[in-house]
Amino acid sequence: MEGVIHSIEVEDCKKFSATGIESVDGFSASQILLTYAGGRITVAGSGLKIAAFSKQSGAFVATGTVTGVKYLPKGVKLAKRIFK
Secondary structure (H helix, E strand, O other), X not given: OOOOOXXXXXXXXXXXXEEOEEEEEEEOOOEEEEEEOOEEEEEEXXXXXXXXXXXXXXXXXXXXXXXXXXXXXXXXXXXXXXXX
């Protein structure tokens, strides 16, 4: 997916949408971990649910209460960033 345009959108803190997503690496009601070409994205919140994900198109949608979105650059170990 190199060269694919990546975007995110948070609507009214109730819906998170993203394009250019390569994989869902983990999810719970309070956190979703995603990979895109530039690294990883952590979506934090409560009552989070994956509404749609297409590996082919890279489209991703989650619903729930979104309280934060963090980008982790490529090459940074996820455990290092979470427990820092």
